[in-house]
Amino acid sequence: SAPGVPWGRGSPELSSHPPAPQAAFAHLALAFSCDMFTLRQRVEVEKRARDVAEENIQEELGQCRAALERLGLSCAAPDGRDTLERLQRNLAVLAAAIERATSAAEKLGAVHQEARMSRAAEVMVQHVENLKRHHVREHAELEEMKRLIQQNSRNRQLAETQDDAEPRLRPHPLLRNFQQVTA
Secondary structure, rough: OOOOOOOOOOOOOOOOOOHHHHHHHHHHHHHHHHHHHHHHHHHHHHHHHHHHHHHHHHHHHHHHHHHHHHHHHHHOOHHHHHHOOOOHHHHHHHOOOEEEEEEEOOHHHHHHHHHHHHHHHHHHHHHHHHHHHHHHHHHHHHHHHHHHHHHHHHHHHHHHHHHHHHHOOOOHHHHHHHHHHHO
16 A cells, blocks of 8 residues: 555554555655566666777777877887886786776676665565564464354353243343442
Protein backbone atom coordinates (compact mmCIF):
# COMPACT_ATOMS: atom_id res chain seq x y z
CA SER A 1 0.00 0.00 0.00
CA ALA A 2 1.10 3.58 -0.53
CA PRO A 3 2.79 5.53 2.27
CA GLY A 4 0.28 7.33 4.45
CA VAL A 5 -2.46 4.83 3.61
CA PRO A 6 -3.44 2.49 6.45
CA TRP A 7 -2.25 -1.01 5.77
CA GLY A 8 -3.75 -2.59 8.87
CA ARG A 9 -7.38 -3.40 9.47
CA GLY A 10 -7.94 -1.11 12.44
CA SER A 11 -5.09 -2.55 14.50
CA PRO A 12 -3.60 0.09 16.79
CA GLU A 13 -0.06 -1.04 15.96
CA LEU A 14 -0.84 -0.74 12.24
CA SER A 15 -1.88 2.88 12.09
CA SER A 16 -1.71 5.26 9.15
CA HIS A 17 2.01 5.67 9.84
CA PRO A 18 3.68 2.60 8.34
CA PRO A 19 6.78 1.25 10.06
CA ALA A 20 10.17 2.24 8.63
CA PRO A 21 10.82 -1.10 6.88
CA GLN A 22 7.52 -0.86 5.00
CA ALA A 23 8.20 2.71 3.90
CA ALA A 24 11.74 1.79 2.89
CA PHE A 25 10.40 -1.25 1.04
CA ALA A 26 7.87 0.87 -0.86
CA HIS A 27 10.59 3.39 -1.70
CA LEU A 28 12.95 0.63 -2.90
CA ALA A 29 10.24 -1.05 -4.95
CA LEU A 30 9.52 2.23 -6.71
CA ALA A 31 13.24 2.90 -7.21
CA PHE A 32 13.77 -0.60 -8.65
CA SER A 33 10.85 -0.12 -11.03
CA CYS A 34 12.26 3.20 -12.22
CA ASP A 35 15.78 1.76 -12.46
CA MET A 36 14.63 -1.22 -14.48
CA PHE A 37 12.75 1.08 -16.83
CA THR A 38 15.90 3.09 -17.66
CA LEU A 39 18.64 0.55 -16.93
CA ARG A 40 19.36 -0.54 -20.49
CA GLN A 41 19.60 3.07 -21.66
CA ARG A 42 21.85 4.09 -18.77
CA VAL A 43 24.16 1.11 -19.36
CA GLU A 44 24.52 2.06 -23.03
CA VAL A 45 25.20 5.72 -22.16
CA GLU A 46 27.83 4.75 -19.59
CA LYS A 47 29.49 2.29 -22.00
CA ARG A 48 29.70 4.98 -24.67
CA ALA A 49 31.14 7.47 -22.16
CA ARG A 50 33.73 4.93 -21.03
CA ASP A 51 34.64 4.02 -24.61
CA VAL A 52 35.04 7.69 -25.55
CA ALA A 53 37.23 8.34 -22.49
CA GLU A 54 39.41 5.30 -23.30
CA GLU A 55 39.66 6.37 -26.95
CA ASN A 56 40.70 9.88 -25.86
CA ILE A 57 43.37 8.46 -23.54
CA GLN A 58 44.67 6.14 -26.25
CA GLU A 59 44.74 9.04 -28.73
CA GLU A 60 46.73 11.18 -26.28
CA LEU A 61 49.14 8.31 -25.62
CA GLY A 62 49.54 7.81 -29.38
CA GLN A 63 50.29 11.49 -29.87
CA CYS A 64 52.90 11.32 -27.07
CA ARG A 65 54.52 8.26 -28.72
CA ALA A 66 54.56 10.02 -32.09
CA ALA A 67 56.12 13.13 -30.51
CA LEU A 68 58.77 10.97 -28.86
CA GLU A 69 59.50 9.26 -32.20
CA ARG A 70 59.92 12.64 -33.91
CA LEU A 71 62.12 13.80 -31.06
CA GLY A 72 64.19 10.61 -31.37
CA LEU A 73 64.83 11.27 -35.06
CA SER A 74 66.09 14.76 -34.35
CA CYS A 75 68.10 13.82 -31.28
CA ALA A 76 71.61 12.59 -32.06
CA ALA A 77 73.28 13.17 -28.70
CA PRO A 78 73.71 10.08 -26.46
CA ASP A 79 72.27 11.89 -23.41
CA GLY A 80 69.25 12.88 -25.43
CA ARG A 81 68.75 9.26 -26.56
CA ASP A 82 68.86 8.03 -22.91
CA THR A 83 66.32 10.64 -21.90
CA LEU A 84 64.14 9.69 -24.86
CA GLU A 85 64.25 5.97 -23.93
CA ARG A 86 63.30 6.82 -20.32
CA LEU A 87 60.38 8.90 -21.59
CA GLN A 88 59.22 6.00 -23.80
CA ARG A 89 59.40 3.58 -20.83
CA ASN A 90 57.55 6.10 -18.65
CA LEU A 91 54.90 6.40 -21.35
CA ALA A 92 54.50 2.60 -21.45
CA VAL A 93 54.20 2.53 -17.65
CA LEU A 94 51.63 5.34 -17.82
CA ALA A 95 49.58 3.41 -20.41
CA ALA A 96 49.60 0.30 -18.19
CA ALA A 97 48.67 2.40 -15.13
CA ILE A 98 45.76 3.94 -17.04
CA GLU A 99 44.55 0.45 -17.97
CA ARG A 100 44.75 -0.68 -14.32
CA ALA A 101 42.99 2.50 -13.14
CA THR A 102 40.16 1.93 -15.63
CA SER A 103 39.77 -1.68 -14.47
CA ALA A 104 39.89 -0.65 -10.79
CA ALA A 105 37.27 2.07 -11.41
CA GLU A 106 34.92 -0.49 -12.98
CA LYS A 107 35.46 -2.87 -10.04
CA LEU A 108 34.85 -0.07 -7.55
CA GLY A 109 31.62 0.84 -9.33
CA ALA A 110 30.54 -2.80 -9.16
CA VAL A 111 31.36 -2.97 -5.44
CA HIS A 112 29.41 0.24 -4.77
CA GLN A 113 26.44 -1.20 -6.66
CA GLU A 114 26.74 -4.45 -4.71
CA ALA A 115 26.73 -2.49 -1.44
CA ARG A 116 23.58 -0.61 -2.50
CA MET A 117 21.89 -3.85 -3.55
CA SER A 118 22.94 -5.54 -0.33
CA ARG A 119 21.36 -2.78 1.75
CA ALA A 120 18.23 -2.86 -0.40
CA ALA A 121 18.00 -6.63 0.02
CA GLU A 122 18.50 -6.21 3.77
CA VAL A 123 15.59 -3.74 3.96
CA MET A 124 13.40 -6.08 1.90
CA VAL A 125 14.26 -9.06 4.09
CA GLN A 126 13.49 -7.01 7.20
CA HIS A 127 10.13 -6.01 5.71
CA VAL A 128 9.31 -9.63 4.86
CA GLU A 129 10.26 -10.67 8.41
CA ASN A 130 7.95 -7.96 9.78
CA LEU A 131 5.17 -9.23 7.53
CA LYS A 132 5.77 -12.79 8.74
CA ARG A 133 5.63 -11.70 12.39
CA HIS A 134 2.45 -9.75 11.67
CA HIS A 135 0.96 -12.79 9.93
CA VAL A 136 1.86 -15.07 12.87
CA ARG A 137 0.33 -12.57 15.32
CA GLU A 138 -2.85 -12.24 13.21
CA HIS A 139 -3.07 -16.03 12.85
CA ALA A 140 -2.69 -16.50 16.62
CA GLU A 141 -5.42 -13.91 17.24
CA LEU A 142 -7.66 -15.65 14.71
CA GLU A 143 -7.10 -19.04 16.34
CA GLU A 144 -7.82 -17.55 19.78
CA MET A 145 -11.06 -16.02 18.45
CA LYS A 146 -12.07 -19.36 16.94
CA ARG A 147 -11.38 -21.08 20.24
CA LEU A 148 -13.42 -18.49 22.16
CA ILE A 149 -16.31 -18.71 19.70
CA GLN A 150 -16.33 -22.51 19.92
CA GLN A 151 -16.15 -22.37 23.71
CA ASN A 152 -18.98 -19.82 23.81
CA SER A 153 -21.03 -21.96 21.43
CA ARG A 154 -20.50 -25.05 23.62
CA ASN A 155 -21.42 -23.07 26.75
CA ARG A 156 -24.57 -21.79 25.05
CA GLN A 157 -25.52 -25.32 23.92
CA LEU A 158 -24.85 -26.63 27.42
CA ALA A 159 -26.97 -23.87 28.94
CA GLU A 160 -29.81 -24.56 26.51
CA THR A 161 -29.62 -28.26 27.29
CA GLN A 162 -29.76 -27.55 31.03
CA ASP A 163 -32.63 -25.13 30.54
CA ASP A 164 -34.58 -27.78 28.67
CA ALA A 165 -33.91 -30.31 31.46
CA GLU A 166 -34.88 -27.99 34.36
CA PRO A 167 -38.40 -26.84 35.06
CA ARG A 168 -39.31 -23.43 33.67
CA LEU A 169 -40.12 -22.08 37.14
CA ARG A 170 -36.57 -20.87 37.65
CA PRO A 171 -36.51 -17.04 37.77
CA HIS A 172 -34.67 -15.10 35.11
CA PRO A 173 -31.10 -14.08 36.21
CA LEU A 174 -31.93 -10.37 35.97
CA LEU A 175 -35.03 -10.89 38.08
CA ARG A 176 -32.91 -12.69 40.68
CA ASN A 177 -30.45 -9.76 40.76
CA PHE A 178 -33.34 -7.33 41.10
CA GLN A 179 -34.81 -9.37 43.99
CA GLN A 180 -31.43 -9.41 45.75
CA VAL A 181 -31.02 -5.63 45.45
CA THR A 182 -34.53 -4.88 46.73
CA ALA A 183 -34.28 -7.25 49.64
